[in-house]
Amino acid sequence: MRRLTQLGTALGLLAVAALAFAGGPLEGVTEKQATNWHAIIMFCLFVCMTMGITYWASSRTKSTADFYTAGGGITGFQNGLAIAGDYMSAATLLGLTAMVYGKGYDGYIYMLAFFAGWPIILFLMAERLRNLGKFTFSDITAYRLDQGKVRTMAAISSLVVVCFYLIAQMVGAGQLIKLLFGLEYNVAIFAVGILMMVYVTFGGMVATTWVQIIKACMLLSGGTLVMFLAFSQFGFSFQTLLEKATAVHALGPKLMYPGSLLADPVTAISLGLGLMFGTAGLPHILMRFFTVTDAKEARKSVLYASGFVAYFFNVIFIMGLCGIIIVGQNPEFFEGGVVGGKIIGGGNMVAMHLSKAVGGDMLLGFLAAVAFATILAVVSGLALAGASAISHDLYARVIKKGTASEASEIRVSKIATICLGFVAIILGILFEKQNIAFMVGLAFGVAAAANFPVLILSMYWRGLTTRGALFGGYGGLVSAVLFVLFSKSVWVDVLGNPAALFPYTQPALFAMPIAFIFAYIFSKTDSSVRAGKEIEAFEDQYVRAQTGYGAASASNH
Amino acid sequence: MSSAMYERMRVNPKFQELVSRRGRFAWTLAFVVLAMFYGFVMVVAFNPAALGQPVAEGSMLTVGVAVELFMFIFFWTLTAVYVKRANSEFDALTQEIVKEAWKENK
Numbered sequence: 256m257r258r259l260t261q262l263g264t265a266l267g268l269l270a271v272a273a274l275a276f277a278g279g280p281l282e283g284v285t286e287k288q289a290t291n292w293h294a295i296i297m298f299c300l301f302v303c304m305t306m307g308i309t310y311w312a313s314s315r316t317k318s319t320a321d322f323y324t325a326g327g328g329i330t331g332f333q334n335g336l337a338i339a340g341d342y343m344s345a346a347t348l349l350g351l352t353a354m355v356y357g358k359g360y361d362g363y364i365y366m367l368a369f370f371a372g373w374p375i376i377l378f379l380m381a382e383r384l385r386n387l388g389k390f391t392f393s394d395i396t397a398y399r400l401d402q403g404k405v406r407t408m409a410a411i412s413s414l415v416v417v418c419f420y421l422i423a424q425m426v427g428a429g430q431l432i433k434l435l436f437g438l439e440y441n442v443a444i445f446a447v448g449i450l451m452m453v454y455v456t457f458g459g460m461v462a463t464t465w466v467q468i469i470k471a472c473m474l475l476s477g478g479t480l481v482m483f484l485a486f487s488q489f490g491f492s493f494q495t496l497l498e499k500a501t502a503v504h505a506l507g508p509k510l511m512y513p514g515s516l517l518a519d520p521v522t523a524i525s526l527g528l529g530l531m532f533g534t535a536g537l538p539h540i541l542m543r544f545f546t547v548t549d550a551k552e553a554r555k556s557v558l559y560a561s562g563f564v565a566y567f568f569n570v571i572f573i574m575g576l577c578g579i580i581i582v583g584q585n586p587e588f589f590e591g592g593v594v595g596g597k598i599i600g601g602g603n604m605v606a607m608h609l610s611k612a613v614g615g616d617m618l619l620g621f622l623a624a625v626a627f628a629t630i631l632a633v634v635s636g637l638a639l640a641g642a643s644a645i646s647h648d649l650y651a652r653v654i655k656k657g658t659a660s661e662a663s664e665i666r667v668s669k670i671a672t673i674c675l676g677f678v679a680i681i682l683g684i685l686f687e688k689q690n691i692a693f694m695v696g697l698a699f700g701v702a703a704a705a706n707f708p709v710l711i712l713s714m715y716w717r718g719l720t721t722r723g724a725l726f727g728g729y730g731g732l733v734s735a736v737l738f739v740l741f742s743k744s745v746w747v748d749v750l751g752n753p754a755a756l757f758p759y760t761q762p763a764l765f766a767m768p769i770a771f772i773f774a775y776i777f778s779k780t781d782s783s784v785r786a787g788k789e790i791e792a793f794e795d796q797y798v799r800a801q802t803g804y805g806a807a808s809a810s811n812h
Numbered sequence: 813m814s815s816a817m818y819e820r821m822r823v824n825p826k827f828q829e830l831v832s833r834r835g836r837f838a839w840t841l842a843f844v845v846l847a848m849f850y851g852f853v854m855v856v857a858f859n860p861a862a863l864g865q866p867v868a869e870g871s872m873l874t875v876g877v878a879v880e881l882f883m884f885i886f887f888w889t890l891t892a893v894y895v896k897r898a899n900s901e902f903d904a905l906t907q908e909i910v911k912e913a914w915k916e917n918k
Contacts, residue, residue: 370884373887374888520857523856
């Protein structure tokens with residue numbers, strides 16, 4: 256009953272938010288007024304549906320396994336959709352379309368780098384993750400090492416990655432909603448934060464997964480529809496599309512050449528490493544490997560997820576190219592009606608304008624609702640990953656040393672979710688002016704340097720000891736953050752110093768080797784008794800990783 | 813206890829077979845993906861002009877786009893190949909190993 260009243264309060268809050276959506280014209284986006292209602296109605300439908308699911312899920316979320324991993328009972332196909340949903344954030348839809356629109360072929364290179372990590376995750380990690388882990392990826396790194404120290408390290412780096420990623424999503428949400436719904440930036444941030452708290456605290460992983468699945472279906476169908484309508488204007492001929500696009504684009508024939516974004520080799524390679532191995536170190540993605548019944552389903556999830564992701568990236572590539580002609584040549588979408596000027600709402604709005612151009616207000620409303628739903632779903636997944644790092648790793652294993660009751664662990668994770676929700680709101684407001692793509696890149700860079708090296712070593716290298724894992728993990732984390740801090744993007748652009756201390760913007764190429772070398776040297780030189788036992792314990796871990804015997808099984812539902 | 817179970821599985825020759833067969837297969841596929849992807853990144857880094865060439869005279873389709881599209885499809889095909897083999901052959905072998913370890917247990 257208490258849950259019902261709480262849910263009621265949350266819905267009430269939402270109604271207030273909806274009223275605010277309907278508020279008068281704001282920020283000179285009056286021409287968007289007519290479209291607002293479509294977006295609001297569709298978005299409210301999405302929220303109602305997901306709230307219904309959250310209510311249903313809350314009755315099924317009793318144990319910690321339910322809360323963190325939906326009881327491990329999600330099928331491979333469902334999980335594949337959910338992973339794709341987690342991976343394709345609003346930055347993907349809006350940011351990559353904008354990148355293709357502005358830089359042409361460079362955007363496509365980015366997409367391949369985002370995609371290429373998936374096969375590697377499948378071949379080298381998926382089944383071991385499922386066989387060794389229970390709720391968080393720290394279960395694996397700490398499997399045979401010092402629980403307290405290694406978990407603390409893994410939880411800290413998880414939280415750092417989650418926070419950077421949260422900033423990117425929250426800022427994106429605020430800007431998008433401000434433009435599309437004519438809502439105040441701060442109000443939009445609060446709406447996202449509060450909805451996320453409701454989904455995660457009441458529904459746990461069950462609700463988060465279903466929100467993710469619904470959103471992935473909406474995103475895939477919405478994107479496909481826009482692409483189809485836009486591409487039809489060129490008779491579905493790639494030749495015609497490119498002829499017209501290169502004819503009108505400022506880059507001309509250079510549009511289809513690798514260009515300015517990857518001007519120097521070091522940046523190109525570093526970015527490739529960061530995006531590829533960052534994927535394999537994102538806590539909210541890794542967590543999804545524990546929601547399926549066994550390694551078989553875990554493999555299937557990757558197959559489906561990577562299929563959806565690959566398909567959608569190609570859709571986005573076509574969308575971006577179509578946008579060059581359909582949006583880029585239409586004065587309606589430029590401030591002051593001057594073609595070639597500033598796009599209304601900023602560069603990230605190309606996908607939105609394209610949907611309006613090819614499908615009118617109805618399609619724009621749908622895509623806007625999809626984008627908002629996307630942000631909401633990704634933020635929920637992130638919050639759950641962050642909350643589990645706090646409650647499962649720090650609270651239950653480090654502070655309580657495994658003696659915490661399930662009820663108290665769930666309570667802590669709910670409190671943690673609410674705290675993270677407020678942290679997200681505050682960060683979203685503080686970083687309003689920050690570049691979203693940059694924050695996402697940073698999150699990937701830190702994930703690649705802080706999480707991935709220790710995780711892969713703990714699964715593959717018997718010689719890894721607690722000391723090595725700690726030095727490797729903290730070394731990767733600190734160096735990745737420092738490299739970014741001293742790079743031009745922060746040291747010069749944000750802090751206003753005259754020259755960058757570190758010449759490159761992408762940390763992965765430098766921070767990843769530091770993590771690996773530290774882990775190696777400090778493991779090799781560790782001759783303690785404890786280290787000897789840890790190396791011995793690898794044998795059993797290895798058999799379990801290979802066979803799945805003793806792996807956490809699905810709870811009965 | 814389970815440690816004894818693990819020991820029995822480890823000494824089973826089938827376990828060695830599973831590990832080496834699956835390991836070889838997974839690493840080969842991973843190597844193909846890594847080599848192709850980083851080979852491509854190297855071309856982007858050191859010879860970007862090569863990717864801007866059209867695949868045929870008068871065609872707007874460039875080498876870069878064609879190569880990338882191929883990699884999207886090819887990498888995904890590799891994941892399908894791996895999943896198919898792992899979910900049938902390797903899983904069957906794994907089950908045998910666990911079953912045999914159980915039998916010895918009794």
